[in-house]
Amino acid sequence: VATAQATLARPRQRRRSGLPERRLAAAMVSPSLIVILIVAAFPIGYAIWLSLHQYSVIHPGLSRWVGLDNYRDALGSGSFWSAVKVTFIFTAISVTLELALGMGMALLMHAAFKGRTVLRAVVLVPWAILTVGTALTWKYIVSPDSGFFNQILKALHLPGANKVWLAENGYAMTVMVIADVWKTAPFMALLLLAGLQVIPEELEDAARVDGASAWQRFVKVTLPLLRPAILVALIFRTLDALRIFDLPYVLTQGSNGTTTLSLYSYQQLTQNRLIGPGSALAVLTFIIVMAVSFVYIRFAGENIRQMAAEK
C-alpha cells in the first residue's frame, strides 16, 4: 500500500488539472481501501460488537447486551491496570534501548569498510527469527539447569550463578526486554541506515571543513536530518512493543509481573472463553495503540512541517 501511495502521488508535477486528478487518485486508491476495510475494519467493528455483549459459558447459546459493562469491569480491575503498566514499562525500556543500539549499529554499518554488505545481511538474522523462536532460545539461555548464562556466571565466579531469572519479579521483565532488544535492534538499525544513506555527504564534509568535531557533526548535522527516519522507526517499534504477546507467553506465561495487555486479553478470550470481556480488553488495547500512534503521527507531521519550513 505504501509504495502504491508513493507512486501515485508522484506525477503531481502536472498541476493544471488539479481536482479531477485528485478524483482519479481517489478512484485508484479505492480498491485497496476497500480491501483494508474488509480485512481491517470489519474485525474491529465485530470485536466492538462482541465487547458490548456477554456470551454465556453456562447457558448454551445465550448472549445478552450489556452495553459498556465489560469496559467498566476492565477499567475497574487491578489486572487490567497492572497489564497496562507492564506493557508500557516494557515498551518504554525496550524501544529506548533498541533506538540507542540500533543507532550505533546503523552508524557502524554506514561507515565504508570491507565486508559491509555481508555485515548488513548478517545483522538482520535475529530479526528474521520468529519471535516464538527467540523466546524459546532465551528461555533456554537463562534456564537455571542447562542455560549457558548461569554456566558463564559460575565459571567466572560471579554472583547469581544459581539465580532463576525467570522466576523473579524484575528479572523476568529484564529477560523479556533483552530478548526483544536482541531481536529487533537490527530492524531499527536497518530503518536508521536507510535514513542515513539519504543524507548528502556534502553536509558532513562542510561541517568538517568548518571544524566541527565528530560528536558535533553527529548531533548538529546527522541527528536533525535523521529525525524523520527515527520517528518512523520509533512508531513501528512502539506499536509492535505495545502488542507484545509471544515473549511473555513463552518465557513466563505472564508470571512475575510480565502479563502484558495482549496476553491478558488472550487469557480472558481464549483460555476462559469470556468473549465479551476479552473483546473489551482487545478493543481497549486497540484504543491505546491507536492513541499512541496518533500522538506519534501528530508529532511526526509537526516535525516534518517544521523541517520543510526551515528549508
Place this chain on the structure above:
Amino acid sequence: VQEQRGKGINEEEIVNFRLATAGAILACAAVAAAGCGSSSSKGGGATSGGASTPKNASTVTPAMAANPSGNVTWCIGKDTTGAFSQVVKLYNQSHPNVHVRLLELPTSADQQRTQLVQREQAKSPECDVLGMDVIWTAEFAAQGWLKDVTPAIQARSSEFIPSTVKTTEINGKNWAIPFNTNAGLLFYNKGKIHTPPTTWQQAYQMAKSSGGIGFQGQSYEGLTVNYLEMLFSAGGSVLSPDGKKATIDSPQAQQVLAFMQQGLKSGAAPQANLTYMEEESRNAFQTGKVSLLRNWPYVYALARQAKVNFGVEPLPTWAGGKPASVLGGYNLGISAYSKNPGAALSFINYATEPAAQKKFFIKSSLPAVVASVYHDPAVIKAQPFAPPLLKAVESGQARPVSPVYPQISEAIYKNVYSALSSGTSPKSALSQAQSQINSALKTF
C-alpha cells in the same frame, strides 16, 4: 523555494497517510484475534432455564448401537504412534457396514479444544466422536454440544475404573465415555534414594539432603494439578459438593500451601521449579538436578532411554491423609450434531473395550480406563509402571467438573504461584482464590 516547499508538504501528506495506514493495520492485529477466534452463536436458540446442562439433550442408548451402519468421523488429537488408526482399521474390518474415519487434530491440547469448539459453535456434523480432555467435558456438555450417554455408561459400569467415570458426570448424567486416563507418579533416582517416600513430608525431607524434588511450578494448569494432588490428599476441596461455592480457603489448603512455600525456601524444592512445565522438570530429573520428580507416566519410557537408574511409585500422601491424585486423560463424547450417533457409540464401545484399551496402552502409552488391562502381563512388560499407576488412578479425583473450570484453575494457579514466588501469605493468596472462584461460578 516555492517549488521545494510544495514538495515538502506533499511528502508530509504522503508520510502522514502512510503512517496512518500502517498504524491502523498494526493496531488491527491486536483486535483481529477477537474477530476471528470467537464466532459465537447468538442469543435466542435453545435456552435451558438456569440448569448447567441442557435438559432437552438427546440420549444415546446401547440399543441404538446394536446394528451400526453408515459413516462416523472420530476427531481427536494427532495420532503420533499410529494406534488410533490401527484401532479404526480393526473396527472397520469387523464392522463392514460402518466406515469410521479418523480426523486428526493438532498435538497441542489448546489447539484441539479451539478446533472442536469452532466446529461445535458452527453446529457442524463433521465430528461424530469428540476426543476431549477430561477438563473440557463439563464445558462441552454445558454448551449443549454433547449427547447424553448415561444409559451406555450404565450398561458397562462395572468395566470402568469408577474414578474415570466421574470425569464424565455432571448433574447425575454422563456426557462422555472414558477413553484413557492419567495420573501423576513419583519418580525417584535409585542412586540417591533407597526407599521411596510414602508421605509428602518424607519426600521433601529426603529431597533436602539428596538433591531436591521437581514438580511443575510454572503459573499454568500443571501447577493447579500439583497443588490439588496435595490438597486432595490432605482432605481439602475446591468446591462444595453441590458445586455452587468455593471451599478452597480452608485450613488444609493453607497448610499445603505453606508447606510448598517452605519447601522452596528450604531448598528441598529448587527455585527453578517455578519455571518448570512437564518437559523442563523431566530434564532436571534426567540430568540429575533433582532426585525426586512428580510427573506423568510418559516420563517412564524417556527416562529409561536416557539410562537413568530410577524407580516409580504412586504419589506420596499428605501425612495423616489419604492417597489421592488428580486425573488427566481423554473422554470420548458424541457430538450433539452427529447424524449417526448409534454407529458412533458402537465405535466408542469398541475403542474402550479391553482389547483396544490394551493396544492403546502398549503402543501409545495411553493408560487404560478398564482395570483388567493393568494386570495383563503384556501390558506390564511394556509399561512396568502399570501397577503403581492403577493405584494412582483408582484413588484419583476429577478436577472440579464445571463449565467455568478454566477460570477456577486460573484462580488456583495464579494465586498459588504468587504465594510460591513472591511470598504472598497462604492465607491471603487463598482468600483471593476463594473470591475469584466464587465470582467465576457466577459467570453468566
